Amino acid sequence: MTDTKSTVDFRRTTRGKGAGRRQRGATSEDAIRDLQERVDFLTLSMGTITGYEKMVNLLDNGLAGIAAELQPLRDLTPVRIGDPLGEPVITALGVMRTALDRPDWSAAGSISIADQNVPFIGEPSPRARVPERRVVFDVEPEMAR
């Protein structure tokens, strides 16, 4: 696959252009030669680029051919049978998930309960609290019966 024509010598271009600039008093023949060299260089570069494109096209076509040949193998993949769940199962699954739903503690930090300092028993202290009396029996009449 090595193409000797595709080898580009960038130094030639530099030397040619520099030579044109350095020799201000050159003859028209020299100028024509210089231009000819540049045209040759451009032609060579175009040829190289065209060669690469050919290679890319070749690869493209090759891969497309392989893909087309492999396409029937898809039909050999076992078909996974999967039926939708029945409505009672969907309902039961939803109830189960709701019933077992829980908080996510993965990023939990601290759970603090604000405690006050406790005075000693019988200690006369402004911090000592009188326990509140609460009436908690608010049972519905029919339940209490």
Next chain:
Amino acid sequence: MIQQLVQRVVITRGVTQEQAAATVLGSDPLDLVLHMEEVWRAANTWAPNVQPGGNARQALINVGAFHDCVPTAGPAWDHLGYAFVLENTRVVQIMRRVVREYRSGEGLGIPSVSTQWWLDGTEALLFGAANPFASWLSTSAVRSDPEAVRRNAYWRLFGVDLAFGTDDNRPLVYDKATAANSTFVQLLEELLYELWQAMENLRNISGPNAADDDRIFRLAEQLAFILRSRRQGALLAREELAASTALGWLDLTLSANTPVVSDLRAQATSPADRLKIIGERVSMAPHSRSASFFSMAADFSLVLRAIEAGYVSGPQFAWLLYSTTAPPAAPPLPPGARALGPESRRVITEWSAATGKSLKKRAVPVEVDGRRPVGVR
């Protein structure tokens, strides 16, 4: 039940989960037990027979602190598997030492008021402290040790014992029932292997596909058979509720840096690390794979509930256990009824880590023949 109670407090009262957890951890043990009774009554496991609990019990439930957090109709507590994997961390025995140390001296320091509330709750829920209602409704002089009752239930349902003995490493003596699901672990591990194969091939569109929906269905069906064989007449439901409540209490205790964790100077970023530090304080090491047990407990509960409920009633429904969505041709599941693929994946990962068995390589396959579908001893 405890974690679910926290969630219901969050939803019902519109508070943060930290506030809800603080409410639950600082509540009267009687209120917790009354809510447990409410959950038990709402589940109505003996339906269509008469609902458990009479009017007197209901009247007391109505004055409990959490009577506004009404549980759903389904069993609002975790599967016994949740309690089993959590108890394998040795959290109960470590916390028993914590309670003993706090109640018998000041070696662990002076507990804060919040920690003293926690001690009250722990003694009532786990260690049989006298309470107007016993959380272990069925414990009595005949079976007085709650841990022995739990071990009996684990043995009957899963055919295995915990990974350790008594507090001082002697074998714990308890009533070992003759009818026990001795094939549970073998079937479960085979199912997890098949689920992993299916997950690996979920998006496979070329090459061999090792997913076997029919085998997944048969293994799930066998597991359902053996689990249900121990549950006839809603047997073990009460023990399951009590066990998941007790272990849920400790799960919540270690979920964050709660007051007792702070008092024990065991602040850390994961439940397993907190338990490890607490274990060091009371000279008892937890299970070396505690992190895996904590990580999979809730997911294990969901997967076992789904298997036992028989949702996978044919190979065409096997996807429920390994997929994240409904099959392409089926309508999408409603938001509350998600498939169980993520939970199964978590169980596969953590079960492998906890047991040291690779579930991604085939061991000796179990025999799935039609003559003895139920492996009962």
